[in-house]
Amino acid sequence: MQRVILVGVNLNNDPNFAHSMEELESLAQACDMEVEATAVQNLPAANAATYIGSGKVEEVRRLAEMVQAECAVFDNALSPVQQRNLQEAMDVAVLDRTNLILEIFGRRARTREAKLQVESAGLQYMLPRLVGMRKALSRQGGGAGAGGGWGAGGGLANRGAGETRLELDRRRIEKRLAELRRELTAVEQDRATQRKRRRESVLPSVALVGYTNAGKSTLLNAMLDVCGGREEKRVLEQDMLFATLDTTVRRISPGDNGDFLLSDTVGFIDKLPHALVKAFRSTLSEAVEADLLLYVMDFSDPHYREQLKVSQDTLRELKAGHIPCLFVMNKADKVMEEGALPKLSGDRIYLSAKKRLGIDALLAAIREKLFSGMVECRMKIPYTDGAAVSWLKEHAAVRTMEYEADGVSIFAECRRSDMARLEQYLCR
Numbered sequence: 001m002q003r004v005i006l007v008g009v010n011l012n013n014d015p016n017f018a019h020s021m022e023e024l025e026s027l028a029q030a031c032d033m034e035v036e037a038t039a040v041q042n043l044p045a046a047n048a049a050t051y052i053g054s055g056k057v058e059e060v061r062r063l064a065e066m067v068q069a070e071c072a073v074f075d076n077a078l079s080p081v082q083q084r085n086l087q088e089a090m091d092v093a094v095l096d097r098t099n100l101i102l103e104i105f106g107r108r109a110r111t112r113e114a115k116l117q118v119e120s121a122g123l124q125y126m127l128p129r130l131v132g133m134r135k136a137l138s139r140q141g142g143g144a145g146a147g148g149g150w151g152a153g154g155g156l157a158n159r160g161a162g163e164t165r166l167e168l169d170r171r172r173i174e175k176r177l178a179e180l181r182r183e184l185t186a187v188e189q190d191r192a193t194q195r196k197r198r199r200e201s202v203l204p205s206v207a208l209v210g211y212t213n214a215g216k217s218t219l220l221n222a223m224l225d226v227c228g229g230r231e232e233k234r235v236l237e238q239d240m241l242f243a244t245l246d247t248t249v250r251r252i253s254p255g256d257n258g259d260f261l262l263s264d265t266v267g268f269i270d271k272l273p274h275a276l277v278k279a280f281r282s283t284l285s286e287a288v289e290a291d292l293l294l295y296v297m298d299f300s301d302p303h304y305r306e307q308l309k310v311s312q313d314t315l316r317e318l319k320a321g322h323i324p325c326l327f328v329m330n331k332a333d334k335v336m337e338e339g340a341l342p343k344l345s346g347d348r349i350y351l352s353a354k355k356r357l358g359i360d361a362l363l364a365a366i367r368e369k370l371f372s373g374m375v376e377c378r379m380k381i382p383y384t385d386g387a388a389v390s391w392l393k394e395h396a397a398v399r400t401m402e403y404e405a406d407g408v409s410i411f412a413e414c415r416r417s418d419m420a421r422l423e424q425y426l427c428r
């Protein structure tokens with residue numbers, strides 16, 4: 001365990017300040033850090049040079065010394081200049097919120113795509129900070145405590161300072177970033193191809209989105225359970241920030257041709273580094289191209305409204321703001337009588353993924369959203385197009401089917417968009 005102190009600036013009596021500091025502590029814990037002390041300063045505006053005021057810098061330095069901390073973690077994205085100045089003034093490594101998030105992502109990334117994305121975000125973050133960071137690393141003896149190399153930039157430690165060296169590092173990082181961009185483009189193309197293949201099967205797609213730890217993965221597992229999904233299709237659910245980094249897509253079969261694809265995605269957090277949002281763009285593309293978004297919230301968290309806003313803002317930035325959505329008020333078992341669940345109110349559903357309360361109601365609401373444009377139609381499909389018949393059987397609720405001399409006569413209920421696909425066979 002690495003001993004750390006947390007430092008925060010409360011700008012203009014921000015009502016969310018205390019919560020933001022708590023969240024920073026959870027992030028630190030997820031990095032295997034032990035929080036020894038916290039220093040807070042109230043300011044009307046952050047100090048451009050050192051984030052906290054100059055007197056406070058000295059106080060924080062002494063506090064870190066007193067509790068024998070190895071680093072000071074600041075609850076904000078420090079500018080490269082602030083980070084360097086603070087580093088000059090302190091005897092301990094200076095890290096910020098972004099460093100922690102990058103570290104957690106670096107540890108949790110499993111697939112090649114996630115690893116490439118995290119490395120790319122880490123290097124982009126590191127590039128303008130090389131001077132300060134080198135100091136932090138050498139001060140820590142090069143090991144950089146948890147995880148090896150803050151911000152996925154490991155391997156650069158302990159090489160002595162010096163301008164030439166720095167220039168070399170810079171060029172190496174730029175070269176690596178170009179390589180990563182190439183590799184990521186290739187992976188993105190693969191993903192786009194997979195998605196296109198899925199699209200061709202025309203199953204509607206639904207994406208779980210929301211703040212980290214809200215219960216998205218638990219909800220996916222709950223829907224699989226209720227719909228008789230196989231055990232090995234379950235995904236990891238865990239009480240920690242960013243348990244899920246990779247997008248998983250599962251087919252959910254509630255019956256009566258209401259199948260849809262459900263994707264579980266990486267969670268959001270306040271002040272998510274921009275480079276990371278960009279880096280995870282392709283992972284989140286499953287959400288961006290979904291037919292329906294389920295915003296999952298931890299309804300028992302008093303900050304669920306702000307958390308929803310963070311998710312909505314991030315998705316808007318990724319150009320997914322227009323997609324129809326349902327609001328899932330999860331973990332309602334913690335704050336409401338279980339007998340009162342599920343509760344529906346417009347596009348909101350209060351439920352408990354963990355206790356499997358309200359899953360059927362959610363499935364019904366999803367069905368309503370996805371298939372409300374259903375229309376009844378009669379078609380005559382010639383025997384030469386057997387593929388159209390099987391496609392219809394899979395995607396529409398087929399009511400009657402008669403084999404006639406010139407083809408199959410079908411009466412079915414299907415989505416308007418699907419009907420357009422078989423336009424030529426429609427009997428009017």
Ligand SMILES: Nc1nc2c(ncn2[C@@H]2O[C@H](COP(=O)(O)OP(=O)(O)OP(=O)(O)O)[C@@H](O)[C@H]2O)c(=O)[nH]1
Nearest residue numbers: 213214215216217218238239242243244267353354
């Ligand atoms: N009491 C209660 N706990 C829940 C409920 N749903 C999820 N949890 C718990 O919340 C924690 C986080 O759940 P996950 O499903 O991993 O959350 P997530 O949104 O996938 O989180 P990330 O993958 O980190 O973004 C777990 O410990 C779950 O058991 C619920 O309805 N009620």
Ligand SMILES: [Mg+2]
Nearest residue numbers: 216217243244
């Ligand atoms: Mg998850």
